[in-house]
Amino acid sequence: MTLEEFYEELSHVSATRKNRLQCAEMVLKDMSLFPKLIDIMFRVDDPTSSRAAWVFEFVCEEYIYAIIPYLDIFTSNLKSVHLDSSVRPMSKVCTFIANTYFSEQPNTLKKMLKPHHKERIIEASFDWLIKDEKVAPKAYAMETLYLFGKEYSWINPELAQILEQDYATQSAAYKARAKHILKKIKKQLG
Template sequence: MINLEEEIRNTNHSREKRNHFANLILQNPALLPQLLNICHQVDDEISCKASWGLEFLCKNNLETILPYLDSYIKILPKVHQDPAVRPIAKICEYLILAYYKEKNIEVRKYLTPSHREKITEACFDWLISDQKVAPKAYSMTSLYLLGTEFDWVHPELKITLENNYHDSSAAYKARSRMILKKIK
């Protein structure tokens, strides 16, 4: 019997440990609901480590999370610790890229309009709140693609990027310029 919490607590940010953890879940998909429950413990440090593992899992096999999207989407407005926001935002980017750019049939089947709206809300929240650059960059990419479906997103994204441009880091500015160029 696998003690998932112990496995998570023994995970660190190294690629090797995260990859081991992702493979553990891939080999034992029945553990995914428990993993998501741990990710929901947003005030506990364990949720950050669980989120790292979840991100690696999604990077290796995005389809694994699809039956559990409702549970994943519920995490979005709650996650607040920096080490957890980044992987959760990255998973949103994986989903949105798969849906709009790759036109992945499985993702298109599972990612409902409601899910896409919740991802849009979360991405705007990460973009306008005090977050590190990575979740903001992932959010910009996601929002740009979401804006190809939802008419109101591109104008709001443009305003947000222009308003935050001067007070932001070089990395933020670079991604922002790229997105603004695509919008125009």
């Protein structure tokens, strides 16, 4: 399938879980589509980029290792993503990466995720947390930052400060996630 044909296919993806999953399964069956998916996903001003991001999230949820050859592209372009419907899946994929990286099981991502990749994910996550984003990207950013705080000692005190500072003005969903993360940070910091 050409890039143009795949773009056309993605332009018809709806927000329904079933529809996104069908397209993700198509990519998982033909991984030659994955770089095309990334290309379209980072056309950040194009509404179809959000549809690509939805599918990308499902592919990464099923097989996070697909991202490994594209870590440079993914992390370099995170900050350019700005459409609400694209930011959420990007932040969720960052959480998938962090969870895999910090899992107790040995895995390829632990070897391939370099300091500059981590720094870009951390920076994007702090941006999502501080900016006027919806709750979901903020919640994923909290989790991602908390996990990377296990490796970078400066993160969790900074994260705790932001969460405590913003707590009073945020939604109930934000408060619930922030409370959960703050409890984990306090336990970790002793």
